[in-house]
Structure formats: C-alpha cells, structure tokens
Amino acid sequence: MLRFAVVGHKATTEPTFSLNDMPGGAGRLDILCRCINSSFFLSHDLRRDVECFLILKGGEQEKTLRFAGETIRSLNPDERSAGALIKKGLTKEATSSFQKAADGIHIRAGGLAELLAEIPFAVLDENGEDxxxxxxxxxxFLLSDHMNFTEEEMELIKDLPKYSVGPRVLHADHTITILLNEFDRRAAHE
Ligand SMILES: C[S@@+](CC[C@H](N)C(=O)[O-])C[C@H]1O[C@@H](n2cnc3c(N)ncnc32)[C@H](O)[C@@H]1O
Known part of the structure; x- marks a missing residue:
C-alpha cells in the first residue's frame, strides 16, 4: 500500500464551498483535488493500492479525509469530481476516529500530528535523497500544498526521512505522478 498525505493550509473544512470556486473561497482545494487525481488515476483504471490523506487546515477545527483506491466510487478524472467527493466527505461529522462518509472516503477530526502518530511518513522535499x-x-509520503510547511509542522517532521523527485520545485500533484512512476518502474523490473 502506498500512501500520500497532503497538507492543505487554507483548505476549507466545511462542505458549503462552491465547486466553481475551489481555488478561491475553498482555500486552494483545487490543488488537493489534483493530488487525489494523481494518486489514483491510470488511463481507464484506478490505482487500487493507494491511499491519499487530505489534511484540511482552513477551518476552526482541522479535519483529515482519507481516500482509499480499493473502495472509492464515482471518482472521475476532473477536479470537480474530486471536489464533489470532498464535499460529500465533509458533510459527515468529524469525530476523533475515522468515520465512513462514502465508499472509499473516511473523515476524522485532527490533522498532521495525529496522522504522524499512527503512520511513519517520509517527506517529499526537493533537497531530500534522490x-x-x-x-x-x-x-x-507527506507533501505540502502551495505553501511551505509551517514552523509547527517543521517541528513535527524535522527528523523524518526526506526524498526528492528532482532538483526543481514542482507542484504537489506532479511530484506524486513522478514518484508513482518510479514505483511502477521498480515493480516492472522485479
Ligand atoms: C508547490 S511545492 C510547495 C511550495 C514550496 N514549499 C514553496 O513555497 O516554494 C508542493 C510540494 O511538492 C513537493 N515537492 C515539490 N517539488 C519537489 C521535489 N523536487 N522533490 C520532492 N518533493 C517535491 C513538496 O512536498 C512540496 O511541499
């Protein structure tokens, strides 16, 4: 199982956002939608062995959505489709443990600290190991959205291993695509 977690520093935690305004009013939710798509989509197929966590920090209470390729339904390769599933996920009340909001989508209250306490993430960082x-x-693998990790987040991740997909700073979704390509290549040569 491969897992990605993306920190959405301004991403809304409420389901009331407009699918027409994900880059604006929803706090760059468009970036997280593209990360969902990069995590799961193959041509005419889905990667069933991937999970993607979205850490939403743009509300009063941080929330984490978990998307599981094994069971997700109704995900199509456009941002609005992923956005609609995020909206659906956010309609479910977030408690301290993951609750099912829809097929393949679970939600809970809490953010990066809770996730790191459970799963040993490495950080994707252009200065990490190639x-x-x-x-x-x-x-x-943990990524940030369009913003730097905050000081508080840096404190949480400072001792985690770091990996680079190349020398230039890329968009988070492109980074995921390149990393999955590396896994595909390694699997093909096994
Ligand atoms: C658009 S970048 C973040 C913006 C960046 N911190 C800045 O403000 O200059 C999104 C995320 O993609 C990942 N990323 C981007 N380029 C990368 C690279 N070359 N190698 C590994 N991860 C990369 C990192 O996790 C980064 O936080």
Whole structure:
C-alpha cells in the first residue's frame, strides 16, 4: 500500500464551498483535488493500492479525509469530481476516529500530528535523497500544498526521512505522478 498525505493550509473544512470556486473561497482545494487525481488515476483504471490523506487546515477545527483506491466510487478524472467527493466527505461529522462518509472516503477530526502518530511518513522535499538512486523507498509520503510547511509542522517532521523527485520545485500533484512512476518502474523490473 502506498500512501500520500497532503497538507492543505487554507483548505476549507466545511462542505458549503462552491465547486466553481475551489481555488478561491475553498482555500486552494483545487490543488488537493489534483493530488487525489494523481494518486489514483491510470488511463481507464484506478490505482487500487493507494491511499491519499487530505489534511484540511482552513477551518476552526482541522479535519483529515482519507481516500482509499480499493473502495472509492464515482471518482472521475476532473477536479470537480474530486471536489464533489470532498464535499460529500465533509458533510459527515468529524469525530476523533475515522468515520465512513462514502465508499472509499473516511473523515476524522485532527490533522498532521495525529496522522504522524499512527503512520511513519517520509517527506517529499526537493533537497531530500534522490528517489532514482535510493536503494529502497518507503511507502508513505507527506507533501505540502502551495505553501511551505509551517514552523509547527517543521517541528513535527524535522527528523523524518526526506526524498526528492528532482532538483526543481514542482507542484504537489506532479511530484506524486513522478514518484508513482518510479514505483511502477521498480515493480516492472522485479
Ligand atoms: C508547490 S511545492 C510547495 C511550495 C514550496 N514549499 C514553496 O513555497 O516554494 C508542493 C510540494 O511538492 C513537493 N515537492 C515539490 N517539488 C519537489 C521535489 N523536487 N522533490 C520532492 N518533493 C517535491 C513538496 O512536498 C512540496 O511541499
């Protein structure tokens, strides 16, 4: 199982946002939608062995949505489709444990600290170890959205291993695509 977690620093935690205004009023939710799409979509197929966590920090209470490729339904390769599923996920009350909001979508209250306490993530960072030359790769990867990790987040992740997909700073969704390509290549040569 490969896992991605993306921190949405301004991303709304309420389901009232407009699918027509995800880059604005919804706090760059468009970035998180593209990360969902990069995590799961193949041509005419889905990666069933991937999970993607969205950490939404643009509300009073942080919330985390978990998308599971194994069971997700009704996800189409456009941002509005992912946005509609996020909206559906946010209609479910968030408690301290993950609750099912729809097929393949679970939600809970809490953010990065809670997730890191459960899953050993590595950080995707342009200054990390090159994924092409790393002998082995971990399975869980954390990314930020369009913003830098905050000081508080940096404190949480400072000792985690860091991996780079290349020397330039890329968009988060492109980083996911390149990393999955590396896993595909390694699997093909096994
Ligand atoms: C658009 S970047 C974040 C913006 C960046 N911190 C800044 O303000 O300059 C989104 C995320 O993609 C990941 N990322 C971007 N380029 C990368 C690279 N070359 N290698 C590994 N991860 C990368 C990182 O996790 C980063 O936080």
């Amino acid at each position: 994924i092409r030359t790393a002998e082995t790769l971990p399975e869980n």
